[in-house]
Amino acid sequence: xVERKTVRQQLRLLPVLPSVLxxxxxxxxxxxxxxxxxxxxAALTGRNARNPAWTGVENYVRLLGDAAxxxxxxxxxxxxxASAVVGQNMLGLLIAGLMTRARKPVAAVVxxxxxxAWVLPEIVxxxxxxxxxxxxxxxxxxxxxxxVAGADWLYAYPMVAVVLANIWRxxxxxxxxxxxxxxxxxxxxxxxxxxxxxxxxxxxxxxTLPLIRSSIATNLMLVTLQTLAVFTxxxxxxxxxxxxxxxxxxxxxxxxxxKFGDIGYGTAIASVLIVLGLVFGIAYVxxxxxxKR
Amino acid sequence: MHRPAKFLVALFCATALVATSACSAEQPAAEKKxxxxxxxxxxxxxxxxxxxxxxxxxxxxxxxxxxxxxxxxEANDDDYGTxxxxxxxxxxxxxxxxxxxxxxxxxxxxxxxLLKLDSYLEKWADWKLYNDAAKAAGTxxxxxxxxxxxxxxxxxxxxxxxxxxxxxxxxPWQPRSWDEILDAARKMKAADPSLVPFNMYxxxxxxxxxxxxxxxxxxxxxxxxxxDQQEKKWVVGSQGFKDSLAFLKTLYDEGLAVTPAEALDxxxxxxxxxxxxxxxxxxxxxxxxxxxxxxxxxxxxxxAGYAEDMGVAKFPTQHGQEPGGVSMSGGWTLAVGADxxxxxxxxxxxxxxxxxKNSLAFTVSGSQIAVRTDVAAETEYLAANPxxxxxxxLVSVTHYRPATADYPRISAxxxxxxxAVITGALSPQQxxxxxxxxxxxxxxxxxxxxx
Numbered sequence: 001x002v003e004r005k006t007v008r009q010q011l012r013l014l015p016v017l018p019s020v021l022x023x024x025x026x027x028x029x030x031x032x033x034x035x036x037x038x039x040x041x042a043a044l045t046g047r048n049a050r051n052p053a054w055t056g057v058e059n060y061v062r063l064l065g066d067a068a069x070x071x072x073x074x075x076x077x078x079x080x081x082a083s084a085v086v087g088q089n090m091l092g093l094l095i096a097g098l099m100t101r102a103r104k105p106v107a108a109v110v111x112x113x114x115x116x117a118w119v120l121p122e123i124v125x126x127x128x129x130x131x132x133x134x135x136x137x138x139x140x141x142x143x144x145x146x147x148v149a150g151a152d153w154l155y156a157y158p159m160v161a162v163v164l165a166n167i168w169r170x171x172x173x174x175x176x177x178x179x180x181x182x183x184x185x186x187x188x189x190x191x192x193x194x195x196x197x198x199x200x201x202x203x204x205x206x207x208t209l210p211l212i213r214s215s216i217a218t219n220l221m222l223v224t225l226q227t228l229a230v231f232t233x234x235x236x237x238x239x240x241x242x243x244x245x246x247x248x249x250x251x252x253x254x255x256x257x258x259k260f261g262d263i264g265y266g267t268a269i270a271s272v273l274i275v276l277g278l279v280f281g282i283a284y285v286x287x288x289x290x291x292k293r
Numbered sequence: 294m295h296r297p298a299k300f301l302v303a304l305f306c307a308t309a310l311v312a313t314s315a316c317s318a319e320q321p322a323a324e325k326k327x328x329x330x331x332x333x334x335x336x337x338x339x340x341x342x343x344x345x346x347x348x349x350x351x352x353x354x355x356x357x358x359x360x361x362x363x364x365x366x367e368a369n370d371d372d373y374g375t376x377x378x379x380x381x382x383x384x385x386x387x388x389x390x391x392x393x394x395x396x397x398x399x400x401x402x403x404x405x406x407l408l409k410l411d412s413y414l415e416k417w418a419d420w421k422l423y424n425d426a427a428k429a430a431g432t433x434x435x436x437x438x439x440x441x442x443x444x445x446x447x448x449x450x451x452x453x454x455x456x457x458x459x460x461x462x463x464x465p466w467q468p469r470s471w472d473e474i475l476d477a478a479r480k481m482k483a484a485d486p487s488l489v490p491f492n493m494y495x496x497x498x499x500x501x502x503x504x505x506x507x508x509x510x511x512x513x514x515x516x517x518x519x520x521d522q523q524e525k526k527w528v529v530g531s532q533g534f535k536d537s538l539a540f541l542k543t544l545y546d547e548g549l550a551v552t553p554a555e556a557l558d559x560x561x562x563x564x565x566x567x568x569x570x571x572x573x574x575x576x577x578x579x580x581x582x583x584x585x586x587x588x589x590x591x592x593x594x595x596x597a598g599y600a601e602d603m604g605v606a607k608f609p610t611q612h613g614q615e616p617g618g619v620s621m622s623g624g625w626t627l628a629v630g631a632d633x634x635x636x637x638x639x640x641x642x643x644x645x646x647x648x649x650k651n652s653l654a655f656t657v658s659g660s661q662i663a664v665r666t667d668v669a670a671e672t673e674y675l676a677a678n679p680x681x682x683x684x685x686x687l688v689s690v691t692h693y694r695p696a697t698a699d700y701p702r703i704s705a706x707x708x709x710x711x712x713a714v715i716t717g718a719l720s721p722q723q724x725x726x727x728x729x730x731x732x733x734x735x736x737x738x739x740x741x742x743x744x
Contacts, residue, residue, distance in 0.1 A: 044378035045397065046698040049404035065734075135554065155554035241497060242557045243712055258375045260702055 031274065038268035044261030052264065059268035068244060068252060069269075076228070076248040076276070079163060084227035087167035089220060092174020097204075099175075100182050111175070118172030126236035129165035130154070133237065158238045158246040165233055170226065174219050181215035182208070214288055221284035228277050249273045326635055327360045328642055331380060332392035333373040334365035337593035340586070340659035341392060341443075347654070348646040355645075359638065364388070369559075371500055381406040384632040389639040390646070393628045395430045396696035398440050401628075402433035403698060408629040409437045413640040419649070419665070426688070427664035431626050440626035441647055444661025447620040447687035448506055450606040451584055452577035453570055457604075460484035460576070467606045470613040471511075471540055478549040481576045489569055490576040492550045495541055496712035498559040503708045505621050505694075506579050511537035513692050514610035514619040517744060519703075520695035526742040527703060529729040536611065538714045538721035545715040553715045567594040570603070579608060582684035586660035589678060605683045607690065620687040623694065624661075662688065699736050706731040 038059055042052035063069050095114060099107040117125060132138045133153040140150035153161045185208055193203050209216070231250040234240065240247035240255065247255070249269055257266025330349075334342045342365055349361040366376050374397060380386045381401070393401065401407055410431075414420045423442070431440035454464045460481040468474045474491060481490035493507040512519060517533025520526070528534075544550040555561055562580075566587045569575035571594065586592055588599040607618035627646060629639045645651075653668050655661065657677040662685050663669040675681055694700060710728045713719040719727065733741055 043404075044375065044382070045400040045404045045406070047403045049378075049382065049406070152554045155557060239498065239559065242554075242716060243497075243709070243718065259371060260705065261375075261378060 034267045034270050034274075037263055038271045040264050042263040042267075044258070044263060046261070055264070059265050062265065063268055063272070068247070071244060072247050072249050072252045072269075073272075073276075075159065075246065076273075078159065079166070079230070079234075079248050080224055080227050080280075082159075083163040083166035084170065084223040085220060087163065088170040088174045088223050088227075089216075091167060091171045092219070093178045093216075095171065095175045096178035096182055099179060114175055115172045117169050120169075122169075122232045123236065125169045126165075126233045129161075129168070129233065130237045133161045133165070154238055155242055158242065162234050162237055162246055165237060166227060166230060169233065170223060173226075174223060177215055177219045177222075178212070181212040185211050217284050217287040220287075221281060224280045224284070225277055228273065228280070249276070325358055325360065326638060327362050328390065328635065328639055329362045329364060329388045330390045330642070331364050331366060331377060331388035333370070334367055335369065337587065338659075340655050343658070344646060344651050344655045348642065348648075348651055352642050352645050356638070356641075361642065370394070378406075381630065387630045387632045389630055389633040389635065390643050391628055391630065392443075393440055393626050395440070395442065395624050395626055396694050396700060398431060398626065398628070399433050399696050400698040400700075402435075402437075402439050405631055407433075407439040408631045408633065408636055408639075409439055410441070410629065410640065411437050413637075414438060414441075417640075417644055419644065419647070422665045422667050424664055424666060424669075426622075430624060430664075430693075431628075440628040441643060442624055442626045442664045443647070443652070444656050444659065445622050445624035445664055445688075446582045446662055447622055447684050447691050448510060448579060448581050448608065449620065449684055449687060450577050450608055451570070451580050452604050452606065453573055453575065454602055454604050456481060456485075456488065456573050456576045465604055465606070468609045469617075470609050471514075471611050473609065475543065475549070478544070478576065479547070482547070482549060488574060488576060489551050490549045491544065492565060492569075492575060492578040493541060493544060494556065494561070494579075495545070495550075495708075495715045496553075496557045497705070497708045498557045499561060500559075500708070501623075501704065502562060503711055504704050505623060506581060507541070508537060508707055508711055509621045509692065509694075510579055510608040510619050511540055511611075513621070514608065516611075516614070519707075520697075521742055521744075522695070524742055526740050527699075527732050527736055528744050529732055529741050530725075530743045533611075534728070535721050535725045538710060538724055541711055542714045542721055546717075550715075553717075556715060557712065571596045571599070573602075582662055582680075582687070583660040585678040585680060586658065589660070591658070600679045603680075605680050607687055616690050618687065618690040620691040621694070622688070622691040624664075699740075702735050703732060706735070 037052070039054060039056060040052040041048045041055045041058075043049050095110065099110060102110070120128065130137075134140075135152045135154075137153075139153065143150040151157065189211075190203055190207055193207050198206070229250060230248075231254065234246055234248060234251055235254070238246045240251040244252075250273065253266045253269035253273065255266075256269060257263050330345060332341050332345060345363050345365075349363060352361055353359060366373050368376060374394060377388075377391060377393070378401075380388060381391075381404070387406070393407070398407070420441075427442040427445065428438065430442045430445070431438050433439050450468070452464075452466060457464055457466055457477070460477075461484070462477050462480060466477065468477060478490035481488055493510075494503045495507060496503060499506075509519070512533055515531075515533030515536055517531035518528055521528055541550075545553060545556070550556065551561060555564075565575065565578050565580070566584070570578065571588070585599065587594045588596040588603075608620065610617060610619060627643050629636060629643060633639045649665065649667055652663070652665050653671055653674060656663050656668055656674055660678060662681075663674055668674055669685075694704075706728050709731075710719075710724040713724045713727070714721055729741075
C-alpha cells in the first residue's frame with residue numbers, strides 16, 4: 001500500500017511535468033547559459049567566437065569602469081519607476097476606481113480603449129507609438145491643427161516619449177487587476193466609514209487601499225518585472241538614442257552583444273538586469289508576506 | 294497495482310522514441326545534396342536575389358540531385374551581419390555559401406568561419422580576370438584568400454545641377470578644398486533658405502554610412518589618418534580628426550546640412566535618395582557609386598531625369614593638397630562556410646554565381662564597380678549609367694577601412710564623436726579627446742600612437 005501511495009503522489013505531479021520541462025528548457029537554460037557566457041570572452045566573430053576562454057570577472061570589472069553603465073542603470077530605474085510604478089500602477093488604479101462609479105456604457109468604452117493598446121503585439125504598439133510621437137506624426141499634426149508647433153519628441157524628449165508610450169501600452173494590465181480587487185472590497189465597510197463621517201480620500205486611504213494591499217504588491221511586482229525587460233518599444237521608437245539618452249539596460253545589452261559582437265560583455269549586462277529583477281522581486285514578495293501577518 | 298508504473302514506463306519510452314527520431318531526422322538522405330545559401334535582400338536591394346535565383350536555376354539543371362536552398366535575410370547591413378554571425382557560430386546552422394562584407398572577412402577568418410579558397414581558385418580559370426585590389430579584399434592576415442568579391446564601390450559628391458545653377462554656381466562643379474564646399478553651400482543657402490545645400494551623414498543612426506560616406510572623406514583628406522598601417526596602431530590626438538569634426542560642426546551649425554534630428558534618423562538616406570535630391574530640395578550629398586541604382590529603371594526611387602539633373606564630383610582634400618581627392622571603398626564578397634559538408638560543390642556554386650554573365654548583370658543592376666576585367670570591358674557595363682567612368686576613376690584616390698577585429702568598435706566611437714559634435718553636446722576638441730580615451734580603453738595603450 002505504501003508503494004501505491006507514493007506512485008499516486010508522483011502521478012499527481014504528472015500534469016505539471018510539461019510546464020516544468022518547458023520552463024527548464026526555455027527559461028532556466030538560457031539564463032544559466034547567459035550567466036556562464038558572462039564569465040567568458042565569447043564573441044560573434046574574431047578569435048574567440050568558436051572557442052571562448054574563461055575570463056573570470058573581467059566583464060564585470062569592465063562594466064564598473066564603463067561610463068555608459070551607470071547612465072544606463074539610472075535610465076532603467078527612471079523608466080521603471082516613471083512608467084510602471086507611478087504611471088501604469090497609479091493610472092490603472094485611478095481608471096479602475098472611476099470605472100466602478102461610472103455608468104456602464106462609459107465604463108465599457110473606457111475599458112475597451114485602454115485594453116486595445118494592451119492586446120496589440122508589442123512590435124505593432126511600438127510602431128504606433130513611433131508614428132504618434134515622430135516629427136511628422138499624429139501628435140504634431142494635431143498640435144499643428146490647433147496652431148501649436150510641436151517639438152521633435154523622439155529627439156528632444158526621448159525618455160518622456162518612451163515612458164508615455166509604455167504607460168499607454170501597459171496601463172490595461174493594472175486596470176484589470178485593480179478592477180477585480182475593488183470588486184472584492186465589501187461595500188458594508190465603506191458604508192460604515194461613510195456613516196462615521198469619513199471623507200472620500202479618507203475612505204480611500206484608510207479602507208480601500210489597505211484592503212487591496214496584496215493586489216497592489218502583486219501588480220507592482222508584475223508590472224515592474226515586465227517593464228524592466230521592455231526592449232522592442234524603446235528599440236523601435238528611439239533605438240536608445242539620440243546619443244544614449246534612452247539606452248536602458250536591455251538596449252545596452254543588445255548593442256554590446258549583437259552590434260559589437262561582444263557576447264560575453266552583453267550577457268554580463270543581462271546578468272545585472274536579472275539581479276536587478278530579483279531585487280525588485282524579493283522586495284515585493286516581502287511586502288506580500290508582511291501583509292499576511 | 295502496477296498499472297500506473299507501466300504507464301510511466303510506456304510514456305518514458307514514447308518520449309525517448311520521439312526524441313531519437315527527431316535527432317535522426319536531421320541526417321540528409323543519401324545522394325541528395327543540399328546547399329544552403331544565405332544573403333541579404335531588402336526592398337531596395339534585390340540585385341543579389343536575382344543573381345542567386347538565376348544561378349540556382351542553372352546549377353540545379355547542371356547538377357542533378359542537388360538542391361540549392363536560398364535563404365535571403367531581409368535586414369539592413371548591421372542586422373544582416375548579426376544574423377549571419379549567429380548562424381555561423383554553429384556548424385548546424387552555418388550556410389554553405391554566403392554574402393560577406395569585406396570589412397568582416399578578417400575577423401570572421403579569425404573566428405574560423407570561412408573556408409580557405411586558395412586550392413580552389415588555382416583551378417578556376419576566371420580567377421585570373423580579377424583585378425589586384427579585388428584579390429586583396431578577400432585576403433586574410435595569413436595571406437590566404439577566403440572570399441571572392443562581387444564588386445566594389447567608391448564615394449563621391451552627388452549634386453543636383455539645377456539647384457547649383459540657381460545659386461549661380463557653374464556646372465560641372467568640382468570643389469578644390471573644404472572651403473570651396475562651404476562657399477558653394479552658403480551660396481545655395483542664400484539663394485533658397487529652405488534648401489539643404491550640402492549633406493554629410495553624422496551620428497550613430499546611419500552606422501557605417503556616417504564614417505564611409507562622410508567622416509573618412511574628411512579625415513583621409515587631411516594629413517592625418519585613422520590607423521597607421523605600418524605600425525599597426527590606431528592614431529589618436531591628430532589635428533585632422535579635430536578639423537574633420539569641426540567641419541561637420543560648421544555644416545550642421547550653419548544649417549547647411551539636414552537638421553541634427555533628421556541626421557539621427559536611421560532612415561534619413563531614404564529621404565536623400567527618394568525625396569530631397571529628386572525634388573531639388575538638396576544641393577549635394579556624399580554618397581556611394583551605387584547611387585544611380587536607386588534612380589534607374591526598376592530602382593527603388595525611379596527618377597527618369599537623374600542622368601541629366603545630377604552631376605558627380607570627387608571629394609576634395611582639406612586644402613587641395615595631393616592627391617587632390619578622397620574616396621572610400623568597401624564592397625561585398627561571396628564566401629564558403631568552413632563547416633560546409635560539400636565544400637567542392639559549394640565552391641562550384643560560388644563560381645557559377647560569379648560567372649561573367651551573372652557578374653555583369655549584378656554589376657549593372659546594382660551600380661557596382663566591376664572587379665572582373667572582362668566585365669569592366671563590356672560596353673553594357675560602361676553604358677549602364679552616365680557616371681560609371683567618373684566613379685570608377687576614383688579608385689585611384691580611394692582608401693579601405695582598417696578591417697581588424699577592433700574596427701567595429703572604433704567605428705562606433707567615431708560615430709559617437711560626430712553625434713556629440715552635431716548635437717552641440719561636445720565641442721570638436723572635447724569630442725576628439727573623448728574619442729582618444731575610448732580608443733585607448735578599447736585597444737590598450739600599446740596599440741595607439743599619438744600623432
